[in-house]
Amino acid sequence: MDQLNQWLAGLLEGNVIFTPQTLGYYWTGLVTTSQLVFLSLIIGLVLAVPLAIGRSSRHRWVSLPIYVYTYVFRGTPLLIQLYIIYYGVVFVEGIQDSMFWPILKEAFYPALIAFTLNTAAYTTEIFRGAIKATPRGEIEAARAYGMSQSLTMRRIVLPSAFRRALPAYGNEVIFMLHASAIASVVTLMDLTGAARFVYARFYAPFEAFIFVAAIYLCLTFAILYLFRYLEKRLLAHLKPLGGN
Amino acid sequence: MLDLQGYGPRLLEGAGVTLQLAVLSLALAVLLGLLTASAKMSRSWLLHRTATLYTTVIRGVPDLVLMMLLFFGGQMGLNLFTDMLYDQFGVDWFFNLNAFVAGVITIGFIFGAYMGETFRGAFMAVDEGQIEAAKAYGMGSWLLFRRIRFPLMMRHALPGLSNNWMVLLKTTALVSVIGLTDMVRVAAEASRATHEPFTFLIPVAAIYLLIASVSEWIFARLQKRYDVGFGEH
Numbered sequence: 001m002d003q004l005n006q007w008l009a010g011l012l013e014g015n016v017i018f019t020p021q022t023l024g025y026y027w028t029g030l031v032t033t034s035q036l037v038f039l040s041l042i043i044g045l046v047l048a049v050p051l052a053i054g055r056s057s058r059h060r061w062v063s064l065p066i067y068v069y070t071y072v073f074r075g076t077p078l079l080i081q082l083y084i085i086y087y088g089v090v091f092v093e094g095i096q097d098s099m100f101w102p103i104l105k106e107a108f109y110p111a112l113i114a115f116t117l118n119t120a121a122y123t124t125e126i127f128r129g130a131i132k133a134t135p136r137g138e139i140e141a142a143r144a145y146g147m148s149q150s151l152t153m154r155r156i157v158l159p160s161a162f163r164r165a166l167p168a169y170g171n172e173v174i175f176m177l178h179a180s181a182i183a184s185v186v187t188l189m190d191l192t193g194a195a196r197f198v199y200a201r202f203y204a205p206f207e208a209f210i211f212v213a214a215i216y217l218c219l220t221f222a223i224l225y226l227f228r229y230l231e232k233r234l235l236a237h238l239k240p241l242g243g244n
Numbered sequence: 245m246l247d248l249q250g251y252g253p254r255l256l257e258g259a260g261v262t263l264q265l266a267v268l269s270l271a272l273a274v275l276l277g278l279l280t281a282s283a284k285m286s287r288s289w290l291l292h293r294t295a296t297l298y299t300t301v302i303r304g305v306p307d308l309v310l311m312m313l314l315f316f317g318g319q320m321g322l323n324l325f326t327d328m329l330y331d332q333f334g335v336d337w338f339f340n341l342n343a344f345v346a347g348v349i350t351i352g353f354i355f356g357a358y359m360g361e362t363f364r365g366a367f368m369a370v371d372e373g374q375i376e377a378a379k380a381y382g383m384g385s386w387l388l389f390r391r392i393r394f395p396l397m398m399r400h401a402l403p404g405l406s407n408n409w410m411v412l413l414k415t416t417a418l419v420s421v422i423g424l425t426d427m428v429r430v431a432a433e434a435s436r437a438t439h440e441p442f443t444f445l446i447p448v449a450a451i452y453l454l455i456a457s458v459s460e461w462i463f464a465r466l467q468k469r470y471d472v473g474f475g476e477h
Contacts, residue, residue, distance in 0.1 A: 075410075075456045076449040077417035083432055084449070087441035181306035185421050192309055205317035213305040213313065220304040 017207050022198050029194030030215065032108075036190065037180050040112055041173060044119035051120065052127030053153065066124065073121035078179050082114040086186045107186045115183075119176050126168045130161035163234050170227030174220055181216075191215060251434045251444065258427030259451055265347055265426065266416045266455075270409060272352025277359025284364050295360065302357035308418050310354060315346040315422045347419035355412050362404030367393070369400040399470040406463040410456055417452075427451065 008020075055066040073081065089110050095101060103109055134157050142152040184193035195212035199205050248255065283295035302310070319341045329335045370393060378392040420429035431448040435441035 072449070072453065075453045077414040077428070077452060079417040079420070079428060080431075080445055080449050080452070083428075083435065084441060084445045087432075087435050087445070091441070178306035181308040182418065182421070184308075192306065192312075195309065196312070199312075199316060205313065205320055209309055209313035209317060213309050216306055216309060217301065217304040 017198065017202050017204050018211070022194075022201075025189070025194040025197055026191065026212070026215070029189055029191040029212075032183070032188060032193075033177075033180055033190040036108070036112060036115060036183055036188075037173075037177050040115035040119055040180075041176055043116045044123055047116070047120040048123035048127055049158075051124040052131060055124055055128045056131045070121040070124050073118055074125065078114065078118050079182050079185065081118055082111060082182060082186060085114045086110040107183075107188045111183045111186060111188055115176065115180065118179070119172065122172050122175070123169065126165050126172060127161060129168070130165035131157055133164055134160060163238075166227065166231055166234060170223065170231075173223050173227070177216070177219055177223065248443065248447075249434070249438055249440075251430065254425075254430045255427055255434075255444070255448070258425060258430040261344070261424065262416050262426045262428070262451075263455070265344065265351070265419060265424070266413050268348045269351035269355065269416070270412060272348060273355035273359050273408070273412065274405075276352060276356025277363050280356060280360030281363035281367055284360065285367060299357040299360055302354055307350070307354055307415055308421065311346065311350040311418060311422055314350050315341065315343065318346060318349075343419060343422050343424035346422065347416070347424055351412060351415055351419075354415070355408055358408050358411075359405070362401050362408060363397070366397045366399075366401035366404070370396045395470065399467075399474065402463060402467050402470060406460070409459060409463075413452065413455060413459070 051066050051069075054062045055070070057063045086107065089095065089104055095104065138156055138160070139152060142156045147155065180190060181192040183190045184196055187193075189197070191212050195208045199208035202208070280295045280298065283291040284299075286292060322339055322341055326337055326339060329337060374392055374396060375388065378388045383391070416426065417428045420426050420432065423429075427448050431444040434444040438444075
């Protein structure tokens, strides 16, 4: 640890912009970005599963509202959704007297809500496509075994749908990481926010933004490899036989 | 009725800016996409590598970061360049990189990378026999591209193209962050000034949905046009 500190100090010596202090800003930014992206993806995923089942329902009064929700959230810019929630949260009746206000008045939670609703809409459509692509024979076989509709959903349709959705979901995760950069617009100190701060402080656009671009690039590759690994593990049975 | 408190004309103007920005960026993206696709399919090692590097880096970095890098960094780079021109050759020339130009260049560059992938797949889906037949007719390479390769390729490229356009349209909202007065910026300013965010932001969201629906219809028409001769036998 001592050696590492010395090495780092030597590396940073004589560097005006990348002092331990600014690196600290970037680190805070990385933590905020990771929290935002991770939490919104997890909550969005949990919301998307029932929504996708509802979206595939035969009853119009179930599927239509969900369709409208996904259409609106996928058809408008995330920035607008963020503004509506960020500026609009104050106007919800009685919210300033409620117990949630200390939480909601910080920019983090409006951003989290906007990102969650956005990713849930995209994920719902991804899962719906995967559910629709379930081979007819598998459902018939489940019926023939006497499985009820919910048991069929739980044991047959969903597990294979999750696997089919994996590649598209990987793209959605990367999309969300990149989309999270707009959190800096509502004064959040995420990775992009840190870069903007360093830029404004030192008037050094190249250093500030290329450094942060490199961090995003590394994160993107990490996600890419994670999903490639998952696909290899979970989709092994779909590979053509014979080759290895 | 919707009361826009005098912001109506500015919002409409902003919508015009958004549309211009989107269409110009699309044109640049299609051009870059075609170039990237040809570079990726070329036998030259250097061209292939350059195109791969371009698509990888662009798709790994958030749009907003690239936009800020170009907008803030680009102006600085340009100033250095014009200063050098002045010192060396006495040419007094100043170029102001405004938010609109920076937006078009960044969005065009970003979506050029995505378009490159779309076009590459589409070019490879064209039946080789058609190309051979065109060559047998004695067509030159430009004529072959214009009459045979491009129309046949578009049939496969249109779904991806339409997808990219929808994402591009939404990305234009980001240019408001670096100072362009498009409809998002006008709406955000109006919301702050009047404390009525819903009055301005929801109509803007509706305009985005409207543009998306209209373009969906246009793309369906185009698909029909390029599908002529395929399918219904």
